[in-house]
Amino acid sequence: MEGWSRKVYLALPVPSEEDHRPLQERLLAALEDSGPFRLERAAYIRLTPASLQNAQEICEAGSWRVTAVLCFDGYGWELLRLEPGNTAGKHYGLCVDLGSTTIVMELADLNTGEILAQESIFNPQINWGEDILSRIFYTKDRPEHRKRLQKATAEGLQSLMETLKEKTEIDTFSCPVLIVAGNTAMIHFLLGLDAFGVFQTPYAVQTLAPEPCKGTELGLSFDGFVYCCPGMANYLGGDIISGMLATGLADQEEICVFLDVGTNGELVVGNRDFLLAGAGAAGPALEGGVVHTGMRAKKGAVDQVTVENGKLKAHVIGGGEAKGICGSGIVDLIAELFLNGFLDLRGQFQEEVKGVVRLPGREEDETENAVEYAPGLYFYQSDITEFLKTKAAAMTMVEYMMNLIGLTMEDVGRFYVAGAFGTHIDKEAAVTIGLYPDIDREKLLSPGNASLRGAEKLLLDRRLMDKAKDIIGRMQYVQFGAVEDFLHLMVAATAIPHTDLNQFPSVVKKLEERRKKS
């Protein structure tokens, strides 16, 4: 493995009448002769004036036995600082999944590869808009707003570093490396770049592969280097490429589908021979965003639903009173409502079924069918419709891409659903409502926070940056919006599980079993 940083222990020759080379030369010669550098032809080892400012004291304090901390700057190596004595055993690095909602940071031992701690916070950018688009508009033509968002992002990272430091008693601020995986807008906000191109045609952004920079340049109390995982396009950012590193999708023989549903929906289909990628608006509803009583998966959220003797039973996170329903709860609920006849194939409530009630709707003069999934909490027809539209959008992206290359779900060897959503969802329920394809359940995989997993890998092995760039070079980007038959496919996918029931034999079987029972 090739790290981004190196800690090199040096026993320097003590200055004498015979050897009075300047410290810079003395250090450089010792470094060039040291293990990791002797074996390679580094373009350069740069000993900046800043790195020499306390060097003499440190050499004297360590009796000329010091540890040099170096970072790869993209082309060669830069000395960050010296430390007295041998500190090579203490070599730590940071990686972060810079999500639009949540920022998750991890501290890793770079000698062992072990993840020592993890912390997360809400992205402070939320103060300027829940969704990315609001934030982009906030910064449009306002460099000072861009600076504000940049600062808030840096402060988020800074506070995570502080918490990790308190928790582990490891000085995170002296880590030489921070790897960032995030979508294209997040990377633009972090670096203080104009993000409007992420949203506006022709989608020419500022950068998809930022050069490494010093943490201090971003306003962090961190003199190490910040490396961003490169992205592929405006809507297919470094978080997805990081997910490719996490799953190893681009090296696999089997055909894989990678679906990340977060604020947006991103999709990659491919293997070691080909890679197709695309993105679309397929996110928030799946996470409970558009639903009347939708909420994030935290205490008080209904995350599982079953029907027993015609009655809905809800499981509440943390026990106690239910306050709303999260993504996995919604999937469960719709699946159960469908299997137990509350809903037909089109996702319409069956008024004759006991438990379906008519309530005032969103508009004053409207009424809507609904069910009470927990005391005082109702799931409406309009919630169902919204959710099915979104699941149809996500599934249609997959279907469309498979059609494009003449494949069917039967050809898929691995179907990854990344993100918290994929982790908590019940596979059976997801297949039942047609959110997951009806394939061997072992092929349905939840890599969790794939962006963070990829960032971990990248943190430990610098060569994965070339891998990432290679993946990007191989990827074909599919613009779904531009596709004519996309809408037709989507309408078909709005049904539960799908208009084409042949694609869902296990669901058909379940329905038949239920029918037999009743």
Place this chain on the structure above:
Amino acid sequence: MEGWSRKVYLALPVPSEEDHRPLQERLLAALEDSGPFRLERAAYIRLTPASLQNAQEICEAGSWRVTAVLCFDGYGWELLRLEPGNTAGKHYGLCVDLGSTTIVMELADLNTGEILAQESIFNPQINWGEDILSRIFYTKDRPEHRKRLQKATAEGLQSLMETLKEKTEIDTFSCPVLIVAGNTAMIHFLLGLDAFGVFQTPYAVQTLAPEPCKGTELGLSFDGFVYCCPGMANYLGGDIISGMLATGLADQEEICVFLDVGTNGELVVGNRDFLLAGAGAAGPALEGGVVHTGMRAKKGAVDQVTVENGKLKAHVIGGGEAKGICGSGIVDLIAELFLNGFLDLRGQFQEEVKGVVRLPGREEDETENAVEYAPGLYFYQSDITEFLKTKAAAMTMVEYMMNLIGLTMEDVGRFYVAGAFGTHIDKEAAVTIGLYPDIDREKLLSPGNASLRGAEKLLLDRRLMDKAKDIIGRMQYVQFGAVEDFLHLMVAATAIPHTDLNQFPSVVKKLEERRKKS
């Protein structure tokens, strides 16, 4: 000529559906295809996140016609910023002679090579000691004092940039380049490095060839790069190497002597075939530093002295009342006193000569011979003795080095005396007292502020950095302190002009002429 910076005008393709590359890629491709970069294989062109922060606005403001400002960072090129439209015609750079007493900065037009303006100030470090040694001791083991001196030095540069900006209405702070020539201690102070090694054996300093750094890293409001002229040894710094670039000494066929008398005395003897260098304490007395009424060459200083009819006549800078005597005045005075019989060969006042008076000396119980060189201003025997010791030190360095390689003054083709001292001194008087050798007067040259002249050259042609490193590699450093017969030689050189009168035929001739007259 190869500059340190480049301003490259680019007509960028406007982003479109067909070409929606990120701005970073768009810029890089255009740069790689532009004149100066197309012709070479630059190691890299680095487009940092910082350089892209306002790039979109600037591209739009300039209708995608922009000028890229790039700097050589020692290995490759870094984009500093974009400017809207074509600003390549406005390309300016700065160079500075960072002296321990005076800092002189110049602004140059990098397109024409013309020096547009010059400004100088006293070095703010003077607040922490008149001489370098006091400043070194002030910073010893006190990193916070080192920081203070660093800051003061940067503030000095900053104020010069401000004055130059006001004077020329050119934004000096947007210059991409600042070249610094200074002695080893000055460079250490500028970069915030521990300078104690300059003074203490074994003279292992922090650096003699600092890596380029950003002005902002030094606390300047200047995002361009700062390049320091490299030095050869603790007492033979970048100011002398810069002097080599200024005079072209290392390329000449004739044997040259280069003597710089400032706070210290530095010497180079050589030509294109060999280079010997050394340094010694030969400075302050020559500039009037140790003399009772010595002062710098400014208003009120006696700078020329003649004897008419046995009486001393003094010329005062700026007219008016004399307040003291500067270096060139002292040389004139001693030469005239000698030629007119006030002083013997050993530099002793002749008490029988009219005008020599006996006055209370420095110690309470002492008296001293002296002359009144201007109303109320006396030049003492002890002043003469001090001055002759110093001139002997300077001349002995030259003599010793010539002996070392078996040469005499007759072999010297060019004898450079750099610095303000060399510029204002009367050549004849200097030969008379044995400060200059008695050679063809046309061979006695005053390159003025050679350090600044070399910095100007370096500013205009980056390849001279290699030249400087080549010169340093070829130089042999002679430690005068370590030399046994140095003291013997020095005693002989304390006489006026020298114990060996054969070396000064023109002075012997003058003495004979005077004797005939009287």
